[in-house]
Amino acid sequence: MSVFSFKVVKELGQARLGELHTPCGTIDTPAFVPVGTQATVKAVSIDDLQKLKIQVVLANTYHLYLRPGVETIECLGGLHKMMNWNGPMMTDSGGYQVFSLGWAIEHGVGKVVNFLADDSREEEELKRQITVKTKSIIPRQKLCVVDDEKATFISHVDGSLHVWTPEKSIEIQGKLGADLIFAMDECTSPIHDSDYTRNSMYRTHLWEERSLVKFRKLHNKFQEIYGVVQGGPFEDLRIESAKFVADNHFFGNGIGGAMVTKSKMLEVLDWIMSILPADRPSHLLGIGGIDDILNTVGYGIDTYDCAFPTRLARRGGLLMLPEDGGKLLNRWTLNVVREEFKNDNSPLSQNCECELCSGGYSKGYLHHLYWAKELLIFRLTTIHNLYVMEKLMSEIREGIAENKLEKVKRKWLG
Ligand SMILES: [Zn+2]
Numbered sequence: 001m002s003v004f005s006f007k008v009v010k011e012l013g014q015a016r017l018g019e020l021h022t023p024c025g026t027i028d029t030p031a032f033v034p035v036g037t038q039a040t041v042k043a044v045s046i047d048d049l050q051k052l053k054i055q056v057v058l059a060n061t062y063h064l065y066l067r068p069g070v071e072t073i074e075c076l077g078g079l080h081k082m083m084n085w086n087g088p089m090m091t092d093s094g095g096y097q098v099f100s101l102g103w104a105i106e107h108g109v110g111k112v113v114n115f116l117a118d119d120s121r122e123e124e125e126l127k128r129q130i131t132v133k134t135k136s137i138i139p140r141q142k143l144c145v146v147d148d149e150k151a152t153f154i155s156h157v158d159g160s161l162h163v164w165t166p167e168k169s170i171e172i173q174g175k176l177g178a179d180l181i182f183a184m185d186e187c188t189s190p191i192h193d194s195d196y197t198r199n200s201m202y203r204t205h206l207w208e209e210r211s212l213v214k215f216r217k218l219h220n221k222f223q224e225i226y227g228v229v230q231g232g233p234f235e236d237l238r239i240e241s242a243k244f245v246a247d248n249h250f251f252g253n254g255i256g257g258a259m260v261t262k263s264k265m266l267e268v269l270d271w272i273m274s275i276l277p278a279d280r281p282s283h284l285l286g287i288g289g290i291d292d293i294l295n296t297v298g299y300g301i302d303t304y305d306c307a308f309p310t311r312l313a314r315r316g317g318l319l320m321l322p323e324d325g326g327k328l329l330n331r332w333t334l335n336v337v338r339e340e341f342k343n344d345n346s347p348l349s350q351n352c353e354c355e356l357c358s359g360g361y362s363k364g365y366l367h368h369l370y371w372a373k374e375l376l377i378f379r380l381t382t383i384h385n386l387y388v389m390e391k392l393m394s395e396i397r398e399g400i401a402e403n404k405l406e407k408v409k410r411k412w413l414g
Contacts, residue, residue, distance in 0.1 A: 002221070002224075003021070003022070003023045003221060003222065004021060004022055004023075004179075004224040004251060005020075005021045006018060006019070006020050006021070006251075006252070006279065006280060006281045006302075007019045007021070008278070008279070010400055010401055012399075012400045012403060012405055013298055013405075014273065014298055014299055014300040015030075015297050015298045015299075015300065015400050015405055016029075016030075016300055016302070016400065017029070017030075017397055017400045017401055018030075018281065018302050020088075020281050020302065020303070022088040022179040022180065022224075023179060023222050024080065024086060024087055024088045024089065024179050025055070025086075025087050025088050026088075027055045027056050027088050027303070028055065028397060029281065029302040029303060029397075030293075030297050030301065030302055030303065030304070030393060030396055030397060030400075031055050031056060031302070031303050031304075031393055032288055032293070032303075032304050032305075032306075032389045032390070032392070032393050033056050033057060033058045033090060033283075033288075033303055033304060033305035034049070034054055034057050034058070034305075034309070034310060034386060034389075035057070035058050035060075035305055035306065035307040035310065036057045036058065036059050036060075036083070037059065037060040037063050037307070038059075038060070038063055038064065038067070039059050039064055039073075039079060039082060039083050040083065041054075041057060041310060041382070041386075042310055042314065042378070042382065043310075043313075043314065043375075043378035043379045043382045044379055044382050044383060044386070046083065046084050046085050048355075048379070048383055049085070049386075050087075051355075052354075052383065052386050052387055052390055053390055053394075054087075054386065054390065055087060055088065056087060056088040056089065056090060056180075056303070057085060057087070057089055057090070058089070058090040058091065058092065058305040059079060059083075059089065059090070059091050059176070059178060060091070060092055060097075061091045061092055061093060061094050061169060061172055061173055061176065062092075062094035062097045062153070062164070063097075064079070064091075064176060065094075065162075065172050066155050066156075066157050066162070067157055070172055070175050070176070073175070073176060074175055078175075078176065078177035079091070079176040079177050079178055080177060080178075088179050088180065089178040089179055089180070090178055090179070090180040090181070090182075090283075090305065091173050091176055091178040091180075091181050091182070092182050092285070093166075093169045093170075093173070093181070093182040093183060093184040093185065093211070093228075094151070094164050094169050094184060095169075095182070095184050095185040095186060095187055095204075095207075095228065095256070096187050096256070096285070096286060097144065097153070098144050098146055098151045098164075098185075098186050098187060099186070099187035099188065099189065099258060100187075101142070101143035101144040101153060101156065102142050102143065102144035102145065102146065102151075103142070103188070103189035103192070104189065104258075105141070105142050105143065106142050106189075107189045107191055109189060109190055109191060109258065110258070111258045111259070111286050111287075141154075143155075143156055146186055146200075146203070148203050148206060149165070150163050150164060150165045151163075151164040151165075151186070152164070164184075165184075165210070166183070166184040166207040166208070166210040166211040166214065167210060167211075167214045169184040169211065170183075170184070170211050170214040170215050170218070170225075171214065171218070173223075174215075174218050174220055174223065177222070177223070178223070179222065179223060179224070180223070180224055180225075180226065180251075180252065181215075181223055181224070181225050181226070182225070182226045182228060182254055182285075183207070183208040183211035183212060183215075183225055183226065183227050183228060183250070183254075184207045184208065184210075184211050185204040185207060185208060185228040185230055185254075185256055186200050186203055186204050186207070186230065187230065187256050187257055187258060187285075188200045188201075188230065188232050188257060188258065189258060190232070190233070190257075190258040190259050190260040191260070192232060194232075194234050194237070197230075197231065197232035197234060197237055198234075198237055200230065201230050201231050201232075201237050201240070201241050204228070204230045204241070205241070205244050208227050208228065208244070208245075208248065209248070211225070212225065212227075212248060212249065212250070224251035224252065225250055225251055225252070226250055226251065226252035226253065226254040226283055227244075227245035227248055227250035227252075227253065227254060228245070228254035228255070228256040228285065229241045229242050229244075229245050229253065229254065229255050229256065229257075229272055229276070230256055230257050231257065231268075232257055233259065233260060233264050233267075233268070235267075235271050238268050238271050238272050239271055239272065239275060241272075242271070242272035242275040242276055243275055245276060246275055246276055246277055250280070251280065251281075252280050252281045252282065252283060253276040253277065253280050253281070253282040253283070254282075254283050254285055255268075255269070255272070255282065255283070255284050255285060255301075256285045256286075262291075262292065262295075265287070265292070265296070266295060266296065266299075269296060269299040269301070270299070273299045273300050278300065281302040281303060282300060282301050282302050282303075283301075283302065283303045283304070283305070284296060284301045284303070284304050285305065286305065286306060287304055287305075287306055288304045288305060288306025288308050288309065288389070289306070289308055290319065290326075290332050290388075290389075290392060290412060291413060292304075292306075293392065293393075293396070294392075294396070294408075294409050294412055294413055295413075297396055297405070298405070309385040309386060309388070309389050310382050310385060310386065312333065312385060313378070313381035313382040313384065313385040314378050314381070314382065315335075315337070316335050316336045316337035316366070316367075316370045316377070316381065317333045317334075317335050317337075317381075317385075318333065318334045318335070318336060318348060318381055318384055318385065319332050319333060319384070319385045319388040319389070320332050320333070320334050320349065320388070321349060321351050321352055321388060321391065322411050322412050322414075323349075323350075323351040324348075324349045324350065324351055324352070326412070327412060327413060327414035332388075334348070334363075336348075336363050336366040336367045336370060336381075337367065337370050337371075338367075341363040341364060341366070341367040342364060342367050342368075343364055344362060344363040344364045344367070345362045345363075345364055346362060346363060347360070347361065347362060347363070348361070348363055348366070348384065352384065352387060352388070352391075353387070354383050354384045354387035354388075355380065355383050355384075356380040356381065356383055356384040357384060359380075361380065366380070366381070392412065395408050395411075395412075396408055
């Protein structure tokens with residue numbers, strides 16, 4: 001019997017409370033997965049993560065393959081041992097880097113295009129604006145090109161050339177040794193047309209079939225694999241891709257792709273979640289804003305990974321709890337970098353119990369640490385933001401358990 005299993009403990013509409021069992025422990029879902037790109041969640045220790053009750057982390061296969069390299073990681077005992085993290089771990093496939101180092105550079109876009117803009121603007125207008133913007137900026141060289149066989153990367157570390165295939169991604173992920181891994185896909189740009197997206201989706205399906213064949217050959221019983229749905233913003237493609245993932249023997253459903261708007265993301269989930277097998281865990285790749293999680297958990301998403309809370313922390317952006325007026329702020333963020341906090345002697349929060357907020361640090365001190373480039377700021381703000389994310393997730397789990405998810409949503413979203 002497999003050491004992996006996923007059990008839905010309770011359903012509330014489509015939202016569900018689950019237990020994802022792995023050889024390194026059980027993840028209570030819905031769960032947020034902090035990103036540890038280079039085998040570390042930036043600025044915090046494993047002890048910090050454990051105190052924060054972080055259940056699972058996600059490391060980046062392509063970045064670790066470049067540096068320190070697979071051989072070194074094997075010498076250091078694999079990813080768990082090297083990091084000193086003995087809980088559940090995920091690695092991605094490198095498929096997102098096909099986008100982030102490829103089309104994202106050429107198109108000048110990110111995972112969700114209108115990160116701060118109002119969702120109500122028409123998609124076509126957004127696409128037009130992005131195209132105009134892209135043409136007006138100095139072209140930067142893409143660091144990745146794809147064909148049906150492979151992705152070819154130029155290393156951002158030393159400029160060397162690297163061929164990346166589905167087989168190679170699975171082999172490397174096998175050697176890194178994370179519990180949960182992903183089949184290789186191509187994440188398309190949100191402004192690709194339907195022709196490019198269709199061809200890319202078929203390429204992704206070929207790559208995922210090859211990933212599965214390689215994965216089964218390795219017979220690693222301490223690892224399980226997720227397929228990934230692509231298909232951009234196009235309904236027929238998303239449905240076809242969801243059917244592909246459903247029909248293949250994956251342990252989990254991954255939902256990938258960059259979007260023009262957040263509302264399009266919800267539309268996509270509406271199309272595909274009834275097709276994807278409900279007895280598998282579903283992971284929404286690269287999404288983890290507070291509103292994103294609250295708005296998608298009702299579709300049956302079980303896990304989320306995102307660099308947003310930790311990246312924001314390193315820029316002095318602090319997520320605020322609803323009790324501290326978080327919902328009134330732009331994206332729940334108070335930015336201590338701003339001049340208005342220079343002489344502010346008040347604590348960040350009266351309600352947060354993290355090391356920063358319970359430790360007697362004032363906003364003015366954080367402002368000073370930021371501008372003096374003192375390293376302590378990175379650790380304190382990261383701990384705080386991860387604490388808020390964990391609080392959000394535990395309230396969501398409680399909300400599902402006690403049939404009051406709508407109340408939790410109202411509390412956080414206002
Ligand atoms: Zn705090």
